[in-house]
Amino acid sequence: MTRRALAAAAAGCVLAGLLTACGGGGGEESAPVLHWYVYNEPSGAFRTAAKRCTKAADGAYSIVTVDLPNNADEQREQLVRRLAARDGDIDILGMDVIWTAEFAEAEWVKPFPDDEAKEVTDGRLEPAIKTGTYEDRLYAAPFNSNAEMLWYREDVTPKPPATWDGILDQAAELRAAGEPDQILGQGQRYEGLVVWFTSLLESAGGHVLDESGTKVSLETGPTRKALQIMRDISRSPSTPDNFATAREDDGRLAWETGDAAFMTNYSFVWPSANENAPAVAEQMRWARFPAVREDVPSKVAIGGFNLGVGGYTDHPDEAFDAVSCLVGEENQITNATDGGLLPVTEALYDDPKLTEATTEVEVDGKQVEVRSFPYADVIKDELADAIVRPQTPYYNDVALAIARTLHPTKGIDPERDVERLREAIGRALKGEGLL
Amino acid sequence: MTATAKRTTGRARSERRLGWMLCAPAVTVMLLVTAYPIVYALYLSLQRYDLRFPDDHGFVGLDNYQAVLSNGVWWQDLINTLVITAASVIVELILGFALAFVMYRAFFGRAVVRSAILVPYGIITVVAAFAWRFAFDPTTGFVNGLTNSDRSWFTEQWSSYVVIISTEVWKTTPFMSLLLLAGFMLVPQDAVRAARVDGASAWQRLWKIIIPLMKPAILVAVLFRTLDAFRIFDTIYVQTRGAQNTESVSIIGYQTLISRLNLGLGSAVSVLIFACVLIIAFVFVKGFGANLAQQRGENP
Numbered sequence: 001m002t003r004r005a006l007a008a009a010a011a012g013c014v015l016a017g018l019l020t021a022c023g024g025g026g027g028e029e030s031a032p033v034l035h036w037y038v039y040n041e042p043s044g045a046f047r048t049a050a051k052r053c054t055k056a057a058d059g060a061y062s063i064v065t066v067d068l069p070n071n072a073d074e075q076r077e078q079l080v081r082r083l084a085a086r087d088g089d090i091d092i093l094g095m096d097v098i099w100t101a102e103f104a105e106a107e108w109v110k111p112f113p114d115d116e117a118k119e120v121t122d123g124r125l126e127p128a129i130k131t132g133t134y135e136d137r138l139y140a141a142p143f144n145s146n147a148e149m150l151w152y153r154e155d156v157t158p159k160p161p162a163t164w165d166g167i168l169d170q171a172a173e174l175r176a177a178g179e180p181d182q183i184l185g186q187g188q189r190y191e192g193l194v195v196w197f198t199s200l201l202e203s204a205g206g207h208v209l210d211e212s213g214t215k216v217s218l219e220t221g222p223t224r225k226a227l228q229i230m231r232d233i234s235r236s237p238s239t240p241d242n243f244a245t246a247r248e249d250d251g252r253l254a255w256e257t258g259d260a261a262f263m264t265n266y267s268f269v270w271p272s273a274n275e276n277a278p279a280v281a282e283q284m285r286w287a288r289f290p291a292v293r294e295d296v297p298s299k300v301a302i303g304g305f306n307l308g309v310g311g312y313t314d315h316p317d318e319a320f321d322a323v324s325c326l327v328g329e330e331n332q333i334t335n336a337t338d339g340g341l342l343p344v345t346e347a348l349y350d351d352p353k354l355t356e357a358t359t360e361v362e363v364d365g366k367q368v369e370v371r372s373f374p375y376a377d378v379i380k381d382e383l384a385d386a387i388v389r390p391q392t393p394y395y396n397d398v399a400l401a402i403a404r405t406l407h408p409t410k411g412i413d414p415e416r417d418v419e420r421l422r423e424a425i426g427r428a429l430k431g432e433g434l435l
Numbered sequence: 436m437t438a439t440a441k442r443t444t445g446r447a448r449s450e451r452r453l454g455w456m457l458c459a460p461a462v463t464v465m466l467l468v469t470a471y472p473i474v475y476a477l478y479l480s481l482q483r484y485d486l487r488f489p490d491d492h493g494f495v496g497l498d499n500y501q502a503v504l505s506n507g508v509w510w511q512d513l514i515n516t517l518v519i520t521a522a523s524v525i526v527e528l529i530l531g532f533a534l535a536f537v538m539y540r541a542f543f544g545r546a547v548v549r550s551a552i553l554v555p556y557g558i559i560t561v562v563a564a565f566a567w568r569f570a571f572d573p574t575t576g577f578v579n580g581l582t583n584s585d586r587s588w589f590t591e592q593w594s595s596y597v598v599i600i601s602t603e604v605w606k607t608t609p610f611m612s613l614l615l616l617a618g619f620m621l622v623p624q625d626a627v628r629a630a631r632v633d634g635a636s637a638w639q640r641l642w643k644i645i646i647p648l649m650k651p652a653i654l655v656a657v658l659f660r661t662l663d664a665f666r667i668f669d670t671i672y673v674q675t676r677g678a679q680n681t682e683s684v685s686i687i688g689y690q691t692l693i694s695r696l697n698l699g700l701g702s703a704v705s706v707l708i709f710a711c712v713l714i715i716a717f718v719f720v721k722g723f724g725a726n727l728a729q730q731r732g733e734n735p
Contacts, residue, residue: 073694076694077693077694080486080696084486084489084696102487105487105488106486106487106488106489107489188678189676189677189678190676240587241573241585241586241587241590242573242574242587242589242590243590244587244589244590244678244679245587245589245590245675245678250574253574254574393487393488394487396694396695396696397695400690400694400695407678408590408678408679431485431488431695431697432502432700433502433503433506433700434502434503434506434508434509434687434691434700434704435508435690435695
């Protein structure tokens with residue numbers, strides 16, 4: 001009996017202590033802490049931005065980052081699980097450009113009010129704005145951007161081919177001459193394959209979905225052409241055997257061995273090659289993503305990240321204000337110079353802060369300065385008329401359908417697979433059946 | 436019911452009540468963590484329920500099951516899963532038996548031998564899957580270096596199967612051999628010695644005495660591993676993500692539930708996997724007479 005009384009008294013004390021602590025905090029009307037769910041950017045550029053914007057808010061709110069996995073699929077899984085359970089802790093979220101329609105349709109992100117929408121789209125690349133827009137409203141503010149380019153070697157091909165057919169021809173010639181001839185790309189069954197396919201299809205003049213975004217388009221001529229290129233590249237003797245499992249990073253590693261002549265890949269390969277393979281990097285050049293037809297420039301699928309405001313946040317006004325600050329030009333420049341993430345404000349591609357920026361890399365134990373973004377003008381042109389991957393709440397299903405139908409790309413039969421692809425994407429758009 | 440109640444004495448009744456009270460906490464926890472999710476999955480599998488369209492719910496009867504069972508993907512993946520299950524369990528049984536025998540007969544360093552054999556089982560499946568993936572990687576792996584080939588193992592179905600099944604075998608043979616070791620322990624030494632006195636050769640003693648006496652243990656080991664292998668997920672997810680036609684039924688369940696967020700369809704897949712597991716267990720218990728109680732030594 002005495003023991004029980006003691007325990008009750010102790011519990012009461014603890015409870016009282018908690019209550020006073022809570023009361024003290026609440027009384028001050030403390031500024032909200034905004035949680036920014038985003039992947040753990042290795043250079044710390046996102047944390048710098050959070051600090052900078054906390055300072056700019058001048059006590060109105062503070063921003064802390066909450067780390068998500070580095071892999072985009074895993075980020076989506078975690079965010080979606082929380083948002084579907086109406087988690088109000090997510091104030092700001094980093095969103096891959098392909099999630100907007102899905103998150104907007106489910107009301108997991110809030111649409112931007114007009115003022116903020118104007119601010120975060122001002123001077124931004126048109127395709128980047130389009131990725132954040134669903135049914136004419138802005139749901140995600142462009143934060144950083146990216147697109148694949150063609151990387152080649154000046155010592156191997158002084159003048160790079162402009163088309164895929166040109167790549168195949170040149171690779172065959174190089175192979176016959178015993179020079180480096182490998183063609184590197186992304187052939188695994190994953191998002192990279194969808195990027196390749198949509199880029200080829202749009203370059204050939206076709207579209208995955210029609211204007212409404214609810215029906216399959218896939219015009220026969222362009223689709224067949226895109227599939228034929230995918231098959232021919234995959235079957236070329238210059239394409240490595242492991243193409244069916246190759247992702248971006250496999251391409252980078254193979255490139256640095258010096259056996260390759262051509263590679264389609266993102267800009268992260270540039271600093272990496274300078275550090276790991278300076279001899280290759282010295283000869284390394286860049287050009288626009290290969291075209292399908294000689295006379296029509298290529299169209300390449302835009303990548304990157306946007307920032308949205310969580311649908312269940314208790315502080316939407318502060319969150320929108322914070323996003324406007326986070327996507328500001330100063331932070332875009334830090335993202336670029338520290339993290340290698342390319343900006344979304346078009347003018348920044350001509351800004352000396354970016355074009356003259358240098359990175360220190362360690363070559364044979366010595367620190368060497370190389371230009372960080374020598375390719376800025378090429379990628380600016382690409383991004384200006386880049387294409388946006390299908391904008392539908394069923395994007396994930398559509399991407400799964402494309403990757404499943406076309407993989408392995410060696411086995412593509414352009415005649416037969418146009419119809420298979422139409423059927424698979426049609427099923428995906430209805431959200432029915434297994435894919 | 437009333438007749439038995441009348442016949443039981445007051446003491447027996449109070450003991451029974453005490454028994455129920457003692458296991459009530461465990462029963463409650465089991466109901467919460469096992470029965471509730473199963474029933475909820477069954478309920479979801481009869482609904483149109485996609486997380487992306489929160490307002491579009493509704494009862495659809497067996498439509499989800501029909502959608503899964505009428506799709507070639509399900510049947511193809513079921514075949515893949517059965518192939519992987521059968522191949523890995525057979526190899527594991529043979530290897531596990533040999534290892535169990537080694538553990539049983541190890542005269543010196545018994546503790547070292549046993550722990551050495553158990554090491555792979557102590558490694559997390561995802562880590563093991565990565566280790567094997569890296570080992571077979573054409574640019575960074577050592578397997579191609581040793582065999583002097585430049586094969587890309589994960590670009591063809593048969594070679595992907597080889598790596599996946601090898602990973603499974605490497606990882607879970609210790610589990611099999613541990614269960615079989617328990618079986619060896621059950622074999623009375625007198626019977627083996629008597630057979631030797633009667634002139635039975637080592638081979639005859641193994642086939643006529645030891646294996647028949649071990650049958651319950653073997654069946655339980657094979658049953659456990661079959662159920663386990665049928666639900667294979669991590670190894671395939673890490674090594675091929677289901678590409679090259681190596682997808683298992685658990686991978687479709689994951690894709691439908693977690694990445695496509697289609698809870699109705701995904702639950703139907705999960706319930707079907709559950710049904711397959713029940714069928715396998717039923718076949719083993721009824722068809723081969725696997726007796727779980729016997730393994731525990733309750734029934735000599």
